[in-house]
Amino acid sequence: MINKRKKVLAISGSTRINSNNEAIVKAISEIYKDKIDVIIYDGIAKLPHFNPNIEDNKVEQSVIDFRKQIDESDGVIICTPEYVFSIPGSLKNAIEWTVSTVIFSEKPVALITASTSGEKAHEELYLIMKTLSMKVNNDTRVLISSPKKKIDRSGKIIDKKTLTEVKKAVDSFIKFMNEM
Ligand SMILES: Cc1cc2nc3c(=O)[nH]c(=O)nc-3n(C[C@H](O)[C@H](O)[C@H](O)COP(=O)(O)O)c2cc1C
Secondary structure (H helix, E strand, C coil): CCCCCEEEEEEECCCCCCCHHHHHHHHHHHHCCCCEEEEEECCHHHCCCCCCCCCHHHCCHHHHHHHHHHHHCCEEEEEECCECCECCHHHHHHHHCCCCCCCCCCCEEEEEEEECCCHHHHHHHHHHHHHCCCECCHHHEEEEECHHHCECCCCCECCHHHHHHHHHHHHHHHHHHHHC
16 A cells, blocks of 8 residues: 655754754654655744633634644654753643644654753653653654764764664654554
């Protein structure tokens, strides 16, 4: 059976210029350009603060667009650093805007944490993804500690072990999408 080309939304949890996490997303997009279409979502810093008092029909256009992009994707890649032993506030805020919807439900996800250490954020995001019923398991996630040494300035993953681990996670993620 020939599978249709999958549309993947990639979300970097870092808003930093020259971010390692953004570089990893771009590297994945390049490595898999013959297999999947990766759209990089760059709006997390522009989303308003989540407020449960705002009814769904009154949310800002940026939130509507964000939800639509997730809904229309076949799968989502989240690549994030750890900030003070947690995921960055802007990423958490973006996720909170999806909680009243079912757009993440049964959506395949690849989860990459690239951070100095990153262990806590990696586990936390895994728990969040499971709670939102996303399709994620230990095969579709990878923790990259000290990413600065593993990615060069042009955004290539130069560390062989890291490259192998990232490919293994993305391959499993693509398999998930093809099974849907
Ligand atoms: C506010 C702040 C808090 C941080 N806290 C942690 C932390 O708790 N654990 C960790 O592993 N790294 C922490 N770091 C370091 C980041 O993981 C590191 O800078 C990472 O490369 C950022 O990802 P980026 O290159 O994609 O922006 C922190 C960085 C910032 C700016």
